[in-house]
Amino acid sequence: MILGTGDLIMMIFFAILIIIALCVTFVQDLLYVVIIFGVYSLIMALLWLHLNSPDLAITEAAAGIGVTTLMITLIRRTVRREN
């Protein structure tokens, strides 16, 4: 199988995903972690679109926004109050 441009784009997406996933462990500030996770959802949605599943892309985008909203709310109520 010969790898084309589509495959190249996907490999770049994979690399970004892996870097982001590693960032979660090594970034200390929780707000940054949640924002990074939002980016993870966005890249994932793009990847779904690239893999011919637009249905999944729109759901992942909505779910990612929902989850990050809830997480940021949680952080606002908890950790930020300590500082």
Add this chain to the structure above:
Amino acid sequence: MAAIISSNTPILIVLVLLFSAYLLPIFSKKRYKIVKWLTVVSESVLVIGGIYLAWKVLTTGQFNYILGGWEPPWGLELTIDPLSVFFIITVGLISLPIAIYSLPNMACQVHGERRAGWFFTLFLLHIAGLCGMAFSRDLFNLYVFIEVTTISAVALVAADNSAASIEAAFKYLIMATLGSGFILAGIGIMYIITGNLNMIFVRRELALVWTDYPHALWIACSFFLVGFGIKSAVFPLHSWLPDAHSAAVTPASALLSGLAVKGFIIGLIKVLYIAIGVDIFTALGISTLLRILGMISLIAGSIFALSQHQLKRRLAFSTIAQLGYVFLGLGIGNEAAISGALFHIISHGLIKSVLFLAAGSIISQSGETEISQLAGIGKKMPYTMGAFTAASLAMIGIPLFSGFVGKWNMILGSLESANWLAAIVIIVGSLLAAGYLLPIVRTAYFETGNTANIKEVSRSQLIPVLVLAAFIIIFGCFPSYILELTRQAATMLLFN
């Protein structure tokens, strides 16, 4: 009307549970009485429907119910076979008394009637998940019901809002989600290998191609083993169970210890025996692994139980030990051993719910959680302690109690396949069970302590425990109906 009900029984059972689960929060704020009635009625529907389905399967053989008019492999189907019917009966018989036990004072245990309504919503959702798990013959459908069961179980653990229970619930949630991740990954590998999700089609396809992908299949099998192992608390993966089951409110811990962990074992049985097939996973060495895991968790769980001083924690560790029996029976893998293991599922469910409910009554009446402080309680609470004693004897495996039948069949099976070690371990496990349960009984009856203010619990909480204890003795003396069902299930799993 009767024809409609009789031809749609399986889906109607699940639907009644789901409907009443979602109706409860609407009523719980103003009319708490309706909550009680709905819970009891839907549980009774489950019991009656289960018995009707069992009669149908025993007389006419297994049948399928197709959802939405799409035939498999495109659509979903519910399969009503001896295994699923057996588990439905188990769920019904155990959960109805637990529900009746919990109805009178749940509102005070979880701080308010509104929260009690939500508690019963979760309770019924959990049971609906277990029923769906028993019926489904589709790997992904199984996964969805596993998640329904898991999430509701976690929420049930956290129901009473105390620090210990919320902590235990979070631990349980993390571990269980890790487990379901492994299960889903295993399903993904199976889907990549075979291109199907319906278990029958997967096995048909796998029989043709498995020699090409032995490593991938082995990885899938081990993922299943780890995932279901976490959820049903095999020894090295058990660390969530003692916290969760001892911190939950009494009905929740009885339900989780008696039923939930067994539901995941039913899931494992379905995946291994129906989707993969007994020949293939034996050739991959999975049954040896199951046997070893079973023996280790039997011995280790019993020894941990011996070292516990709190009543509920000791019972929780004994759950791990007793699940070891089931894994051991599945690992031996002949007809007698599997039917013994299945019989042990129902008998241990009954026994453990009696033990937990009785322990909950004792703790709520006396306020003590340590075993050493229960001295003299046997004279003050004779009926509760009597049920506790009967359940202890059944757990040890005295003849004429239900625990004996399952163990006897497992020993027969292990001798049949010349597996002496397994037989010895089963007997040693019984002795260890005597070691950790009989001291409680001895302390309660033959030591004297300060028990002046302790009274027997109210009748509505006593009768369910006594009914469950009566079932232990009935199934011990007349095991033939259940044994017939488990034997048919074992035949179906091995030779189908």
Add this chain to the structure above:
Amino acid sequence: MLDFVLKSVVTVLIPFIQMFGLYVIFHGALSPGGSFAGGMILGLGFIALNVVFGLEKGQEKFSDEMAGFLVSLGPIWYGSIGLVGILRGANFLVNKDSGLPMGEPGTLISGGMISLITLGIGIKVASTIVTLFNALTEEE
């Protein structure tokens, strides 16, 4: 000043967010999207209201009791639609045999009960996400 800009923009935007949510729900059978994504968008519209105007204003528009009621209503609605098939003598959740209008393929009214079902799930998801947000923000 920033507060004023935010409030004006959100006031204009929220109807469009809700509209888009309903669009995604009802066109789930025809185009990408569906009940879950649409319900999420619908719910996030209410959350935007809560975030910008405060909880009191949000409670006026979509109270906790209402959300709790809709959380229960969604699944019951789904189950009742599935029961139509059983009452007609076929299996649970059958679509064509349940007698609902099937319509022209490719138009909005097609697919029988699918848009009804997705409406139920959408309501459930939207009210669940609002309930969750309120539970996370409420003071102890």
Add this chain to the structure above:
Amino acid sequence: MQTIIAKLITNYPYVGAFILFGIGCFTIIVNSNLLKKLIGINIMESSIFLLFIAASNIHGGTAPILDPTNPEAVYINPVTTALMLTGIVVSLSVTALALALIIKLYRLYGSMDAHVIFMKRNEVQNSGSHNQQ
């Protein structure tokens, strides 16, 4: 050795999915912060969805939406998309439950870190007044 590398490169979606799965497990196990554990769960589950979707994708296929203008289109398998939608819903509900539990734990212990919670609980237990509420 070369054949193995060639196989890994041609099957790169699976390899990527399993790397993400491993990182997800790593995140769950290593971090003591509960929110980070939760994000680890999300990463792990989405990696499994990736495994399914990559398995059903074909080169040159189009999304399974009926297009009357292009009768020769090769549609990909829509089943996995539907299944993974369910999977996303499940993972979202797990996340929601976990968030609810985290905020309860924060109100009880004043922290979101597993070590701190463990230490505080031990202090409470050692001081002999184990408060159940």
